[in-house]
Amino acid sequence: MIDLRSDTVTQPTQQMRKAMLAAPVGDDVYAEDPTVNELERRVAQLLGHEAGLFCVSGSMCNMLGVRLLVEPGQEVVCDVQAHIARAEMGGHAAAYGLTMRTFSSTRGRLQTAEVAKIISPSAGPYLVSTAAIAVENTHNFGGGTIQPFDELTAVAELCREHGIGCHLDGARLWNAHVATGVALEAYGRLFDTVSVCFSKGLGAPVGSVLVSTAENIAEARVMRKRLGGGWRQAGVLAAACLYALDHHVQRLADDHAAAHTFAEAVAGSLPTAVNPDTIETNVVVLDTGTAPAPTIAASAAERGVLVSALGPFMIRAVTHLDVSADDCEWAGQLVGKLLAE
Ligand SMILES: Cc1ncc(COP(=O)(O)O)c(C=O)c1O
Secondary structure (H helix, E strand, O other): OEEOOOOOOOOOOHHHHHHHHHOOOOOHHHOOOHHHHHHHHHHHHHOOOOEEEEEOOHHHHHHHHHHHHOOOOOEEEEEOOOHHHHOOOOHHHHHHOOEEEEEOOOOOOOOHHHHHHHOOOOOOOOOOOEEEEEEEOOEHHHHOEOOOHHHHHHHHHHHHHHOOEEEEEEOOHHHHHHHHOOOHHHHHHOOOEEEEEOOOOOOOOOOEEEEEOHHHHHHHHHHHHHOOOOOOOOHHHHHHHHHHHHHOOOOHHHHHHHHHHHHHHHHHHOOOOOOHHHOOOOEEEEEOOOOOHHHHHHHHHHOOEEOEEEEOOEEEEEOOOOOOHHHHHHHHHHHHHHHHO
């Protein structure tokens, strides 16, 4: 099977497993796990923030990060295809009573002028007050879209101007960094809270880190425990993340090249499905036209290629460390032929 459903499907490498085995550990609820502490310190430093909190998932980091900025009954504004809006199971509303309002975009690309049109800071008692804006970089359902740095700067300024918070869902910020050369710290410093994931392109089995001020992270630590997310010898997992930081960041460029190869192979059979020139990182979104996406995905699976049907006419393929460029070319040819049939 060539599994392109997501970059979350990777197996930890033998070297990563060795690093996990060798990790010194302690009870992280007492903040005594040296490997977790090292990961939190390093990630905070990389992103230009004071402190970090290691959590089980990107969703948990997003929930905590947004909650630090938004009170119950207030809203966070985000893109209509944002992971926090579509794929976090309503956790922000269910656990914290936050509402969300969305703006539309092309391929998830941020346009600060559009955001400015819909925010309503300090709007009570008649309207819900916007307390924060959340941005996703790279944008998953948009197709691995990189947010332009000048737009990120503009949105951060907009937030500052209105005294509202700014959260970055940076599950794949590593991909944006490798593709653009923009420093992680330059991205990180624009936002009040930032979440990054290790279980996507970086290939770790579990784990995400939320960064912010020391005060915010101390509060998030309490909220994490309240959600049942306090964990003990989590250093075995943090060790995988540290290994990934040291060995799997720069190689993301290979995933980006493989995604381009996949898209070219699809477009070779059906040019309307995807324009390979729009592929910026490791995610390829295909327009299936009138062909039902679930049927195409099922036919591809029967022939050994797994992709995700994310909408009635939308397929997503994501490249990662467990697929080669040749795998991706072959998979792209197969999916392209199925789409053109
Ligand atoms: C952009 C984005 N943010 C957040 C997440 C959530 O990560 P997790 O699955 O670890 O909760 C994902 C997961 O794919 C994602 O793509």
